[in-house]
Amino acid sequence: MKTTINSLKKGDKAVIKSFDVDVIPLKLLEMGCLPGNLVELLQIAPFGDPLYLNINGSHLAIRIETANEIEVEIINN
Numbered sequence: 001m002k003t004t005i006n007s008l009k010k011g012d013k014a015v016i017k018s019f020d021v022d023v024i025p026l027k028l029l030e031m032g033c034l035p036g037n038l039v040e041l042l043q044i045a046p047f048g049d050p051l052y053l054n055i056n057g058s059h060l061a062i063r064i065e066t067a068n069e070i071e072v073e074i075i076n077n
Contacts, residue, residue, distance in 0.1 A: 002071045003071065003072055003073065003074060004067060004068050004069070004070055004071055004072060005039060005041070005051065005053070005062070005067040005068075005070045005072055006051070006064055006067035006068045008039075008041040008051075008072070008074070009041065010041055010042070010043065010044060011040070011041065012040070012041050012074060013038060013039070013040045013074070013075050014038075014039050014040075014072035014073055014074045014075060015036065015037070015038060015039070015072060015073050015075060016033065016034065016035050016036065016037050016038075016039055016055075016070060016071075016072055017035060017071045017072055017073050018035055018071045019033075019035075019069050019070045019071060020069060023066070023069045024066065024069060024070065025066070028060070028062065028066070031055065031058045031060055032055045032056040032057075032058050033055050033060075033070065037055055037056045038055070038056060038075075039053055039054070039055045039070075039072060040053065040054040040055075041053060042054055042059070045061075048064065049063055049064045050062055050063050050064070051063075051064065051067050
């Protein structure tokens with residue numbers, strides 16, 4: 001089972017490992033959602049969607065469907 005951004009808990013940090021470029025919006029790539037970059041889950045919206053992230057200093061929100069497509073490796077806090 002792969003670990004994705006959607007499986008992170010609030011405050012968890014991880015490194016982006018891989019994703020399918022055809023599934024991820026170009027805007028996320030432009031904002032630093034690239035393999036090797038650090039991602040931190042800042043907050044989860046009240047109904048669970050979207051997820052608020054910090055990716056290399058950029059704060060952004062992504063939908064659960066997108067978060068399920070981005071594979072990460074959790075790192076120790």
